[in-house]
Amino acid sequence: MRHHGPGSARAVRAALDAARPGAVLVEGPAEADVLIPLAADEDMRPPVALLAHAVDEPGRSAFWPLAEFSPEWVAIRWALEHGVPARFVDLPAAHTLAWGPAEADGDGTDAGDADGAGDADGDGGAEGRTPGADLRIDPLGVLAGIAGHDDPERWWEDVVEHRGAAEGDVLAPFTALEEAMAALRATYGSGGHDRDPVREAYMRLQLRSARREFGDGVAVVCGAWHVPALRQRTTVAADRALLKGLPKVKTEVTWVPWTHRRLSRAGGYGAGVDSPGWYGHLFAAPDRPVERWMTRVAGLLREEDRPVSSAHVIEAVRLADTLAAMRGRPLPGLSEMTDAVRAVMCDGSDVPLALVHDRLVVGDVLGEVPRTAPAVPLQRDLDRSQRRLRLRPEASARDLELDLRKETDAGRSTLLHRLRLLGVDWGEPAASRGSTGTFRETWRLHWEPELSVRVAEAGVWGTTVLAAATGKAQADAVGARGLAAVTALAEHCLLAGLPAALPTVMRVLADRAALDTDVGHLAQALPALVRSLRYGDVRGTDTGALAEVAAGLAERIFVGLPPACAGLDADAADEMRRRLDEVHGAVALLGDVLAPERADLRERWHRVLGVVSGRDTVPGVVRGRAVRLLLDDGELAQDEAARLMGLALSPGTPPGEAAAWIEGFAGGGGGMLLVHDERLLGLVDGWLTAVPARAFTDVLPLLRRTFSTYEPGVRRTLGELLRRGPRAAGRMAGGPASGIPGFDPQPDVERADAVLPMVRLLLGLAGDHASAADGDDVSNSPTDDLVGVDT
Known part of the structure; x- marks a missing residue:
């Protein structure tokens, strides 16, 4: 057989x-x-x-x-x-x-x-x-x-x-x-x-x-x-x-x-x-298999909002029978069925036909075995956890949205993180839809039979999921290569709820941090530690030891970053720019979670950025990024930013270095800065028009890479500003107004106030601000009263 x-x-x-x-x-x-x-x-x-x-x-x-x-x-x-x-x-x-x-x-x-x-x-x-x-x-x-x-x-x-x-x-x-x-x-x-x-x-x-x-x-x-x-x-x-x-x-x-x-x-x-799905159909439907198959296909296509009627089914059956007779086959086979479905139900398109092949011809049927079947202790504990958390394995991939404020969802998250630590990748983290809060998680679940082998392999670490994940984390910490690997493991331990593994991981982390002198490694490790602190706060985990290590790493980065930024080639400079962004975000979060006596970290970081932005030995892409970060945080006035840009784009600066400075400053969403600040846009425009023809081809790739990251609307607005002349409209209006309608150097407070009632209604705050006309003290800024709302 x-x-x-x-x-x-x-x-x-x-x-x-x-x-x-x-x-x-x-x-x-x-x-x-x-x-x-x-x-x-x-x-x-x-x-x-x-x-x-x-x-x-x-x-x-x-x-x-x-x-x-x-x-x-x-x-x-x-x-x-x-x-x-x-x-x-x-x-x-x-x-x-x-x-x-x-x-x-x-x-x-x-x-x-x-x-x-x-x-x-x-x-x-x-x-x-x-x-x-x-x-x-x-x-x-x-x-x-x-x-x-x-x-x-x-x-x-x-x-x-x-x-x-x-x-x-x-x-x-x-x-x-x-x-x-x-x-x-x-x-x-x-x-x-x-x-x-x-x-x-x-x-x-x-x-x-x-x-x-x-x-x-x-x-x-x-x-x-x-x-x-x-x-x-x-x-x-x-x-x-x-x-x-x-x-x-x-x-x-x-x-x-x-x-x-x-x-x-x-x-x-x-x-x-x-075609296991097709063979399963032939076995389960020995009578009238053609008609039954076409009915299943029609049902699937209807679920996908394709207009398929009973007339389509009848015509598809007739066509399949005709094709089988023409080809000398006793009954229509899968090839005849496929040809008939493509011609009659899919209008000749292979796109819906691919869905039929995936869902029906192959299929996602997942078998089941009784609980009395022999299993390793770890598998039995996993089965109990799945039943308790109502998290059933399924062959088809699906998204799972979790709210970590709920006990069941928090348990599901912990289980999935522990399994990932054990190499059982039942779930993969995905981007959350509609919320960026730390209490939200999205997982992509897909159970494959091979995961049963992974569970059996992980059984050497313990007889329960908790014990096995703890043992594996401790062993991984001792054998980890590099500081970043240990910090990532510390983050996993917090997400997986492994308090017994944290002392070992933290000891290894402290030892590696003390011995590692590479500022790049320290900068790579800090964001993971800060994320761990953030998630630990959400999950109620004691992260005191982790906070001290993170603060120590930040101190060493502040000292070593300026000399580490000097003398870098193009690839190393681009990598350092990314590290600068990561450390900047990490320091902002770290200042919020540390004790008050360490609250000056952000100010010290700003001073470090100031030093980096003014050193000629630092590559332009890093200096430009430092200026941009200071400007975004309000630590640098726009006049000073324009002065620094003017120096970077002066005729004495090589075109390639000036283009790199623009990439660092204007890359990553900097288009709106150029839209609203005509002085900066004018400096860029003036520099670009003065670049010699022989150097233009060298700086063009950098400029294309910078401006291609902007939203289409931003690029269109910049083009309109440059077509009209950034300063022409301002001179006509007698002030520094924008070159196109709709932009003004100052916010329109009256128009902003008109939006607030709807915003409060959407956030459920309509009753908290009954009326500003009753003599209540209202905020100075139209959005001050919304600060602190977790959206």
Whole structure:
């Protein structure tokens, strides 16, 4: 049979019903026999997979996936329903896992399938290939080629998936496949797979044992490629000689959920199929599969607001039937269905067709396993946490918005952060929509079957998620390279709620900070520490020790930054400019969380920026950025900023250095400064028009990079100002007015006051400011009364 195919699965069930064997032997790891009864549990829903991993090295693992339309699953279910013993007869995982990457076949596949796609013979899709793996043949491809077909999948659908068993002889398809495989093995040998003879020797021994126990009424369900080898006449001694001296490791085996997406070849599983969702449909809907499929497609497209009517469904079915008849196929296959859907329901477009392929042809079905299935202690603790927090794993990706002020959401955030620390990336942080408050978090959740292996690997750190994350954080702190890695780990510990790990992390952090003399490293580490303080305040975490380390880092940055900015090349200067921005934001937050006696940090930082902005040895992009930061904080008057710009853009300054100064000053949202301050815009305009032609091509890339970051409206306004002449309108009005209507050197307080009632209504503050006409004292600024509101 083929490992994943609805036609093969139905044929296996029909053959078992007809033969009524006394025992059923299934290709799979022998250790999993004890797990077979769980297949009858009402909570077991395929697709699922057998997971085997080495006890001492959980990362060495293998999967044996089974879908509802897998013949092995059908055989197991048939045996359980009829009270017939069922056993796995393939080589134990203890041997296949001990083989190691160098001796394994590389990608978890073998030539032992009728489809040539392989089966999970022990690697479960492990990466890497051995030279022998490239010699394997594709039995399905060879048979399809002999039949004159260039598409093995399509040929298999025609001869098996769309045709039932022959009348009166349900074993006829298996007999035909056995003859074909025998001919192929006679021509190609074992297909270049070194492991096949060992596996087949073990299966022959298990078959002999079952016959002694149950008689000749034994059914074996395996890949068609193995059948000739199982019928081969060999001695017990010869088979045992092949198994002698095999390496072995201690293993554990359990059931884990699987997904249709991981059954597809695109998901990386070697024995997969291109269209698991389509095959699942064929297996679940043996009657009128075409009509039912088109109805599902129409429902999906309607959910996406595409106009699809019942008439579209009827026409698509007719077109699919017509295409199948023209191509000589017994029933419309996936290619005919796809062509019909594209032409009738998608108006010839491949965009909605891609959605149909992703959601239906492949699909996001996630299996379930019962709670009684064996699991490592860490997995059981994770399951309890998921149930308590109502955070169910799902195969499809979804966004999760969390409000950390709520107990359940805070618990979910903590769990996800702990799992990320353990390398179990179930959730990825995403940008929050509509709020930038520290109490908001957005996660992108996507559960993959491989995460079960990650959980097993993380079990070496502890038996609970909390204990494992704590142990992993402590070990990572000791082995971390660089100060930035330790500060990032401290931030993770606070986010994950690991108070027991913080003392170790803080000790390592203090030691690394004391020994590191690179100002760039210190500047890279400070923002993460300040973010940790910020999140610690939101989550109620004691961050006193962290605050002291952060303050010490800031002090050392203040001392070492001016000399560190001198003599930098272009790349280092650009990196230092980014560090300047990060430290500036970190110092602003740090001044708010430290004790009052350390409140002068911001003033001292401003003095450092003043020193950097006035040193000629500092690259222009760094000096320009320092001036911009001081101007934004109100520490530098606009007249002084214009003077410094004039000096930087003077004729004696090389054009490249002047362009770099403009990039540092005007980059990152500086367009509005030029819009509202005509003196600065005039200086830039005057300098640019005076740049010699020979130097213009050198400064143009810097200028394009600077001005391309502006919003389209800002660029349009600047262009309008320059077209009219920045100072022309001001001279006409007798003052420094803007060159285009709508701009004024001073805010219009009356117009600003008119907006306040609506702003208060939106913020729920309408009742707090009843009337300014009643004699109440109102704020001096139109927006002073909104300060402190968390939006």
